[in-house]
Amino acid sequence: MAQVTGHGGGVWSLKVPIPDNPLGHTLVHLLDTDAGPVLIDTGWDDPTSWDTLSDGLRALGTSVHDIHGVVITHHHPDHHGLSGRVREASGAWIAMHAADTEVVRRTRASRPGVWLGYLTAKLTAAGAPEEHLAPLRAARASGRTRTLPGLRAALPDREIVPGDLLPLAGRRLRAIWTPGHTPGHVCLHLEETHPARLPGNGRLFSGDHLLPGITPHIGLYEDPDDTTVTDPSPSSRLRSSRGDPIGDYLDSLERVARLAPAEVLPAHQHAFTDAPARVRELLDHHEERLTGLRALLATPLTAWQLAERMEWNRPWDEISYGSRNIAVSEAEAHLRRLVKLGHAEAVPGDGPLTYVAV
Numbered sequence: 001m002a003q004v005t006g007h008g009g010g011v012w013s014l015k016v017p018i019p020d021n022p023l024g025h026t027l028v029h030l031l032d033t034d035a036g037p038v039l040i041d042t043g044w045d046d047p048t049s050w051d052t053l054s055d056g057l058r059a060l061g062t063s064v065h066d067i068h069g070v071v072i073t074h075h076h077p078d079h080h081g082l083s084g085r086v087r088e089a090s091g092a093w094i095a096m097h098a099a100d101t102e103v104v105r106r107t108r109a110s111r112p113g114v115w116l117g118y119l120t121a122k123l124t125a126a127g128a129p130e131e132h133l134a135p136l137r138a139a140r141a142s143g144r145t146r147t148l149p150g151l152r153a154a155l156p157d158r159e160i161v162p163g164d165l166l167p168l169a170g171r172r173l174r175a176i177w178t179p180g181h182t183p184g185h186v187c188l189h190l191e192e193t194h195p196a197r198l199p200g201n202g203r204l205f206s207g208d209h210l211l212p213g214i215t216p217h218i219g220l221y222e223d224p225d226d227t228t229v230t231d232p233s234p235s236s237r238l239r240s241s242r243g244d245p246i247g248d249y250l251d252s253l254e255r256v257a258r259l260a261p262a263e264v265l266p267a268h269q270h271a272f273t274d275a276p277a278r279v280r281e282l283l284d285h286h287e288e289r290l291t292g293l294r295a296l297l298a299t300p301l302t303a304w305q306l307a308e309r310m311e312w313n314r315p316w317d318e319i320s321y322g323s324r325n326i327a328v329s330e331a332e333a334h335l336r337r338l339v340k341l342g343h344a345e346a347v348p349g350d351g352p353l354t355y356v357a358v
């Protein structure tokens, strides 16, 4: 059964399940406009998720065939997965920030094996042990290509321009660029008075940027075409500095706090109030974490060694293969931040890159 919640003022949320995922579900939002219903995110591309979305829309007196447009907070498959099917059924447009559209375009175009090669090179440079690298090399040698959920993702046909109002008849929905979790993540600010007159400025659809009880994953922005990663020379790797996702994320948090929305409607968990307080908690958490990591770097460490020593939601021994890759990416993003702040530096040399506190 579809779980539908009315938030007042022509806004509803639908709980769309994510199969085999501890997050449980994506909250897909429906926004009524004078031109027809608009979805904010769509959910994972899976038959059960599709049925749940369709049933939920029917329970609200509309249908997937009636959707006028789809606004996507970011390219991840639990948000953008069903966009293609919605567009096929309804002829709706799909809007996304250009930086995430670029990720979708690259993923769709990536040749078999390129992603595996990139991941192997990246993990080697990060100091991953041989037993972690061997399965990747074997998969590449066998010609088996990993099936990535993003390979069939729909190419958006409209661009979300930061700071602009989206062209939605009868509504005021403004795009707020909040890079960090992905390079093109956006929050959507509904600049209309809160229907229950809660104090603050309207409502914010926050995607994965601001969630009430969990912190989103922040890793390096992946780019299989980045030759500085696959070029094994140490000087090339030292030059590589593709952005600072943690720095972007912290700036984006402050941007959202300044909006002071009356209520936040995130894409997971549940709606909540007092965004500035939640932002403060997250900023404190990240500051503490960076301080802790800097202390660990009293001894030079590779990104892999740092990931092993960082605090996760379970001991390192119990972290699955795929989650270790994500953990290392998060360690690398923190190293990048510490380097940008002048709190750590890369140690020149051969082999895996090590970092030390300064």
Ligand SMILES: [Zn+2]
Binding pocket: 074, 076, 181, 208
């Ligand atoms: Zn996400």
Ligand SMILES: [Zn+2]
Binding pocket: 076, 078, 079, 208, 267, 268
């Ligand atoms: Zn998500």
